[in-house]
Amino acid sequence: MIDSPNFREQISRAALCDESELIDRLVAEAGLDESLRAEISTHTEALVKQLRSEGKATFLQAFLGEYGLSTEEGVALMSMAEAFLRVPDADTLDELIAEKITGSNWQSHSGHAASFLVNASTWALMLTGRLLTEVQNAGLIPAMRELIRRFGEPVVRVAMTEAMQQMGNHFVVGETIGSALKRTGKDSRYRDYSFSFDMLGEAALTHVDAEQYFDSYKRALVALATESSGDIKSNSGISIKLSALHPRFELLQKSRSFELLLERMKQLARMGAAVPLNLNIDGEDAESLEYTLDIFEALAQSQEFEDWQGLGMVVQTYSRCAPHIIDWLNQLANKHNRHFMVRLVKGTYWDTEIKRAQVLGLDSYPVFTRKHFTDIAYIATARSLLKSSPRLYPQFATHNAHSVSSILLMAKQLNVPTHQFEFQRLYGMGEDLHELTRVCHATRHRVYAPVGEHEDLLAYLVRRLLENGANSSFVHQLTDESVPPELIAADPFARFEADSGRSPGIDPPAAVYGSRLNSTGWDSANSAQLSEIDVLRQPWREHRWKAAPLVVKKSVDREARQVINPAYPEECVGFVEDIEQQDLSTAITQAVESATHWSAVPIHERAELLRKTAQLIETHFGELLALLMRESGKTLDDAIGEWREAVDFLRYYADQAVAWDKQESGQARGVIACIAPWNFPLSIFTGQIAAALVTGNSVLAKPAEQATLIAYRITQIFHQAGIPLAALQLLPGEGESVGAELCKDARLAGICFTGSLEVAQSIRKSQAEYAEIGAALIAETGGINAMIVDSTALPEQTVQDILTSAFSSAGQRCSALRIVYLQEDVADRFVEMLMGAMDSLHVGDPWQFESDLGPVIDKEAYDGLRAYIDSQELLHKIEVPAVGHFVSPVLIEVSGIADIEQEIFGPVLHVAQFKVEELDQVIDQINLAGYGLTCSIQSRLTQRVDHCIEKLRIGNLYVNRNQIGAVVESQPFGGSGLSGTGPKAGGPLYLHAFTRSAKVNSSSQLAGNSVNIEPDSLQRTVDELSIDDWESLVDRKQLLQSVSPGSRALMDSDLLMKQQMPGPTGERNIYQLCSNACALCLGPTPTQALEQALQALVFGGAAVVCCEQDEASQLAVSAMKDLDVPVRWLVATPTLTAIEKVQGIDSVSWCGDHAYARQLMQALAARKGAILPLITELLNPQAYLTECHVCSDISSSGGNVELMSNTDL
16 A cells, blocks of 8 residues: 555655545455445344344433434533533532523423433433523523522532533543442453553643653553453553643654653553553544654564563544554564554544644645545455454454444455454443444454543543534434434445545635635644755755845935844844835835826736735745744744735735625725734735735835844735836835834825834824825734633633733734633632643744744843833743743733733733622723733633623634634734724725725815813713613614615615624634724714714714704704614814813714814824724715624534534535
8 A cells, every 4th residue: 555665754645645536545445345345234234223122222322312413402411511520619500500401492302212311311401491491580690599599409500410420420430440440340241341441631731730640540550450361452451642641742842752751651561561461552633643653663663562462552544644554553563573452443533633624724634524434444444454463453443333344244254363353342332232243253342441530521521422422423323213224234335436525514624715715734743744844944044135125216225234033143134224214205206106007907907916926925935934933033833824824815805805896996095004013024014015905005015123024025025926116115114213204204095004002103193293184094003912711611721722822922912812810719720730831831942843932023022021020920930041032931910900001012921810700890801901902711601701792892802712813804803992993904894994985075164163062071972872772773774764764874884794704614703893882973064974973873883973953963863862862963063172082982073174184183193092083984884883703612612513413424
């Protein structure tokens, strides 16, 4: 099967091989002719009939038969089981029970199951549901408290706790290895079975975790030694997860973890060999495959274990690498004269692998996309194993009768005696199938038996429910009497002949965004791809780039400044020549002159140039990766992510522009200055320019002085793609000189800026003084971003999300986590885990693949962060290299977000505690801080999550996942309040900001408004309005049309308010347009003022109108007041001081005199806090809205139910 002698390289390259070619080859290699296939199906059908007539359903089989993944009740139970036993506080537990039990139709399941225990559980759930429903009108927690009051004790909570623990007893053989051996030893059913014991638990997050797991394996081996005989195949053994033995069991971390991990495995192997008994290295996800093979190979080569035949590993046949792994194991055994045990399974993490490939943008999937493909692969690799016996001892783990029949008949065909292989099953599952097989065929059998505390079984339990509750699983179908035996026994080869295509429900990773091509990604857990990355970047390891202004006319050359590597300040990365002031003015003139020519280029041609740029950026991967690492200090994954985001921006905006051109006729603004930050010098720089160019504007690109080399190369790539030099000019230089002068130029039609709030406010003041009326400011600033963690959150997942959110990119992301609120019931445990996980981070040179964090950008950032850290009392700190701009990641305890006076832009995480009843106070604190960029909510309580989403005023919310790495289109990114002006980058409204729909009106003045409104009076009027009830109405538009039937604003208000964005499986991305709180509408004419107000009102906001009235507006406002519409009309003019001081407004609208508009711009620019827009276009509905986005990890409760229950797999 493998032509090359380099088996390991072939395995690595096979990970993403062509599925169709591979499955065609496996069909041939399975060696089943039509007669043997027919015999297998007949044998299987007879087995199914016998199992149904004679077998007694296990608890799990009966449970799955009644509560499959296709039922609402099954999903509710799975969700509750995943979180129940780890919740320490009664209030949250009560809320969890009430949420998951009420509202489900338990009565429909009463008495239907084949198991008394399942029927008893159904009755209890039905009764609980009824009781809770009786009192739930008072709310979930009051409902639980009412039940407790009614019965005099927490009956429901105690009963549900007991039920969850009893359920666990059916899946876990014992809480300790001693109790497990005692239980199995007493049970006569297991007299003829051996065991492989699995020590339950999540992967080690800290070194302390790893030590504890290591000790548990050693204790298990000591206990098993006293129970074993001399026959290794009859003795029980253990299954080992390498991820439990080291917190950084990752290929990128191999240089730091291999020695310790191998030594621990050798210690365990010595103990196993001394008995002797079997040690199987468990199969985990695709990320860990190659490292697992490295450890196995090192053990196999050791002379210390040459006489031991108990070393084994798991091969998952859903993996496209599986056939190559079997060949490699056979070659390894022959080469070193060894005997290995090989457990063959179909696979455990299929849904995770599908999502990961989509997220990473891989060329294909590392797993098969159809269940019958995996079934074929299982049979084909089983044949290879049987042919390799006795050098390889096959351990066929299956609950599928067709697989059992196939193996028995293939073994007979190949003359392999039954003592040369064994069957395995999970504890609590497949008992009748395996017992029937053992009795009829004298086969060996082993039970995979989990051992651990009840809390540790949660992840295992939910995974088993997901696998076997899926509609296509054998266990699920066996319990469903409506599925005929011949269908269960169906031949997968026959199905392949009828349906050989990929699953219609699973698009290739490149197509997850529909017609827009997903950016190509890299897999850092694949050694072949890592080698390719290294080859591509290596020519640029010592290269020195030279950058200079890219302008139409350049008068003089300047002395270049040196660019240093922030990881090695002695290393020169290149040189930059900044622009001269006289050349800056000339560049603006050239941009103005070219604007008309560029805007005349058809949109589809401009879009095509963006697509060409995207292709070139992908082509120049190696150079750009090297630049990101050496100039900006980006680690491997951060650099790849940014490179991909740049490509996504280009393709998305190209597609958006073409679609937008077909719908409306917006026109380019003219000249746009794009001022990019240093923290995302490739992606944000590219995205800003792409949006401005494709909408027909000429661009003056001002890069951050710390990241000019990258900007220079990207600008060259734009030009290489065909963008004219006059349409895109690069203006390198310091922000205080070049940036400031650029912002003062009246010829600019808009500025797109990403950076600090202070600089954004300064830009706004410059525009108020110099810019044309209506000039755009598209600003994305920072945030003091929070995460809220309650006691239902999974600790291991949450701690990993905290680490990623707080410390990726050395904390130099505007989306980075700055403060985590931990529910006090679990806070101590979380903090302990967090500190341990921080200790496993590696801070170092980003050129080295193993570095988790690189340096901060420059000495100024380094000094500022060090000064802040030195002024604080630290909970925890990790060491960093002494040379370079490296800042220690730290943990600081605070009482709340109010203790953080400004955004700390680095690897600094604050932690605060809260009581569960203080959740609303935490939300208020976050809102009062004024920032609105990102926030994550970690909770398994849907209603609690929904409450947070409703109350938090945040642009990008994340549920049960980290809060960084927003993906173009899928998660449009941007905040509100102190975090920016909007619209969201990578979202459906972004391009609109770079266009204008009509010229600004020029009505003469505020006729008839001689009365002035002072700040206090205007503030009282604003405070009178509330949008709570109005915002919740669904027929606002109809009500408003009844009082103002001819309104153009209402006719133009048909925006899609809520939509699900495309993205990877296992994730739900909801984009929503939300109302602003209050618009101040100044007219100047009554008709214009009414149209302005209606645009705010129709989307659920409020409006205060300050303008003269005519009869039509009087009638409309009177009618609106009768309908409780939140609008007030004042026949007066607010003073400029009132404009500057009033709070609670989100925008000011004015379509009149330019001189007064200038005064309004200046008054708004003088305001403290958020930057408010002056809306000068009469009809601009998007200006009265705020964009909100919620990204939820819907697979966080153990797996992807939607994908696993897909019947087309």
